[in-house]
Amino acid sequence: KAGVTQTPRYLIKTRGQQVTLSCSPISGHRSVSWYQQTPGQGLQFLFEYFSETQRNKGNFPGRFSGRQFSNSRSEMNVSTLELGDSALYLCASSLLPGPTDTQYFGPGTRLTVL
Amino acid sequence: GDSVTQMEGPVTLSEEAFLTINCTYTATGYPSLFWYVQYPGEGLQLLLKATKADDKGSNKGFEATYRKETTSFHLEKGSVQVSDSAVYFCALSDLGNAGNMLTFGGGTRLMVKP
Numbered sequence: 569k570a571g572v573t574q575t576p577r578y579l580i581k582t583r584g585q586q587v588t589l590s591c592s593p594i595s596g597h598r599s600v601s602w603y604q605q606t607p608g609q610g611l612q613f614l615f616e617y618f619s620e621t622q623r624n625k626g627n628f629p630g631r632f633s634g635r636q637f638s639n640s641r642s643e644m645n646v647s648t649l650e651l652g653d654s655a656l657y658l659c660a661s662s663l664l665p666g667p668t669d670t671q672y673f674g675p676g677t678r679l680t681v682l
Numbered sequence: 683g684d685s686v687t688q689m690e691g692p693v694t695l696s697e698e699a700f701l702t703i704n705c706t707y708t709a710t711g712y713p714s715l716f717w718y719v720q721y722p723g724e725g726l727q728l729l730l731k732a733t734k735a736d737d738k739g740s741n742k743g744f745e746a747t748y749r750k751e752t753t754s755f756h757l758e759k760g761s762v763q764v765s766d767s768a769v770y771f772c773a774l775s776d777l778g779n780a781g782n783m784l785t786f787g788g789g790t791r792l793m794v795k796p
Contacts, residue, residue, distance in 0.1 A: 572725075599782065601782070601783065601784070603784070610786060610787075610788050610789060611771065611773075611784075611786040611789075613783045613784065613785070616782070616783060624783050626783075658725055658726065660726075660784075662782055665782050666782055667713070667714050667775040667776060667782050668714045668733045668775070669782055670716075670728055670731060671728075671782060671784060672728065673718070673725040673726040673727070674725050675724055675725045676724075676725045
């Protein structure tokens, strides 16, 4: 079974631009979550989607948004990029959105903002 | 709110040494506990998990026991290999939250020398 895939793997943008990252979950998984990983803040939860609905949102500004499609694929968007948005963005999928359900992570998209 | 505290690294060991990485947590509900591992340039891989008190998770020689009385989930391995060199993250998912948002510790880098 194919794992979680994320595209693109690497991105370089400049301040003020916007970016869209894509995540395809494991086949059959319906819950998708996004995390930001930085050396300073570590791993932080961005948001979680299930059945095209956002169920949880972390403590990030409104510039960070996401959505989920009917096939469970998800995208996240960051508008008006800032230098501090440089990070590894990880997507994770699980069968269902329960706390005992294991989340499987993709390889991440490394975003560099210049 | 929920939080996870892990011992700071790096932890440097010789091959075949015994490994312990400490992890303690604070949670408002009844969490599930996880250990994830991250190899250089990759996403997170689930190493093991435990969903209730006194459960022992194990995988690839690694073990961790869910201790509710001490709010701990320490990771152990009897004999480490060079290939175990990676960053290890302790995480929890709280039943008190809707969904399966993971709260991570800061990560512990393990370096195993031949």
